[in-house]
Amino acid sequence: MKRILFAALGAISLSACAQAPSSGSLAKPGAAAATASTTAAAPAPQAGTPDARALAAIRVLNPQVKVDRVGAAPLPGFREALVGGQVVYVSDDGKYLFLPGAGGALFDVGAKKNLSEGALxxxxxxxxxxxxxxxxxxxxxxxxxxxxxxxxxxxxxxxxxxxxxxxxxxxxxxxxxxxxxxxxxxxxxxxxxxxxxxxxxxxxxxxxxxxxxxxxxxxxxxxxxxxxxxxxxxxxxxxxxxxxxxxxxxxxxxxxxxxxxxxxxxxxxxxxxxxxxxxx
The missing domain is CATH 3.40.30.10 (Glutaredoxin)
Known part of the structure; x- marks a missing residue:
């Protein structure tokens, strides 16, 4: 079975120019990545909590990514995380990750599979x-x-x-x-x-x-x-x-x-x- 691995949260946005940039300057390769890398990672949450499971799920998909914050989400049954300037939602059990916005996708964390990609x-x-x-x-x-x-x-x-x-x-x-x-x-x-x-x-x-x-x-x-x-x-x-x-x-x-x-x-x-x- 062909699987799309979620190799890096926000990878596409860091390797493409935005559709409608707010300034006249052009995006330069590596500029966004350099900004993201300077952000400090969030402190480790208490083991066994939904926050801890959310953090673990994100790191299953990308062990190197820095998570800025994990906390309550407006979506029941999910935690909200800020990762490299992007908001993601992780189910309380840590099994699913949802990336909102245009081109958003739902991932099966254990299988490392984009569940939305087939239809798209x-x-x-x-x-x-x-x-x-x-x-x-x-x-x-x-x-x-x-x-x-x-x-x-x-x-x-x-x-x-x-x-x-x-x-x-x-x-x-x-x-x-x-x-x-x-x-x-x-x-x-x-x-x-x-x-x-x-x-x-x-x-x-x-x-x-x-x-x-x-x-x-x-x-x-x-x-x-x-x-x-x-x-x-x-x-x-x-x-x-x-x-x-x-x-x-x-x-x-x-x-x-x-x-x-x-x-x-x-x-x-x-x-x-x-x-x-x-x-x-």
Whole structure:
């Protein structure tokens, strides 16, 4: 059975640029992580209490994470925890963890399984089918082992970092199919740049130039940028980049090439068959 491990609370938000940042500055890789790492961990609660079980559940999913606070929750039967600037809810018995907000998910702590991902992945897969292959900007090796879809924009620092390593993703056997998600919204300068890219005669060059902060010609034409933006929103995108596997599973924001290949290989591996016990 394919399982999505909750490897790091808030990992996606720390490796993607927010959809609508409050300031004009761009998110830079590692900046959010550095801020989170300076926060002191909460004192250990008394053993056997719901707070202690909540803390233990969080550390099952990520032993290194710092928990700032654990206490009463507005949701009956749950405790509320503040982890790296994000609020999470853990059932009083420590068996389930709920991550609220856009793209929120419910996790089975013991199984380390995202119980929400199956339905979300199926929905994303269907949404992606509405975007024609001709409207994707594809960077692929001759014989790819895996294909991912990445919602991207040209202003996000993580998007630029990912694209600067596109050759290595391809060397890892990964084909990348880009879709447009101008995170600052329709009508923004970001949106106008994305339209210019999709209207260019050489979209791959235009995208690469824009991500490298080189000037690209302003263009307009009949395009699907707005459609792609809408699909991204409906797919639960909260920041760019967003990487989706072929089955619609969300793999995170920026993921280094070798780590992404390892994750895709793991997902593609056949499920081990349990041995059948011999009869007496």
């Amino acid at each position: 992945a199926t929905m994303r897969q269907q949404l992606l089918k509405t975007i024609p292959a001709s409207e994707r900007i594809v960077f692929a090796p001759p014989n790819p082992k895996h294909t991912v879809t990445i919602f991207t924009d040209v202003e996000c620092g993580y998007c630029r970092k990912l694209h600067s390593e596109i050759g290595e993703y391809n060397r890892q056997g990964i084909a990348v199919e880009y879709l447009a998600f101008p995170r600052m919204g329709i009508g923004s300068e970001d949106h106008r740049k994305m339209v210019s890219i999709w209207c260019a005669s050489d979209r791959k060059k235009a995208l690469t130039d824009a991500k490298a902060e080189r000037t690209i010609a302003s263009r307009d034409c009949k395009n699907t940028v707005n459609m792609q933006y809408d699909v991204g929103q409906r797919a639960g995108l909260t920041g760019t980049p967003m990487i989706l596997a072929a089955d619609g599973t969300q793999l995170g924001g920026y993921v280094p090439p070798a780590a992404l290949r390892a994750r895709l290989d793991e997902m593609a591996a056949p499920t081990p068959v349990a041995p059948v016990a011999a009869g007496g």
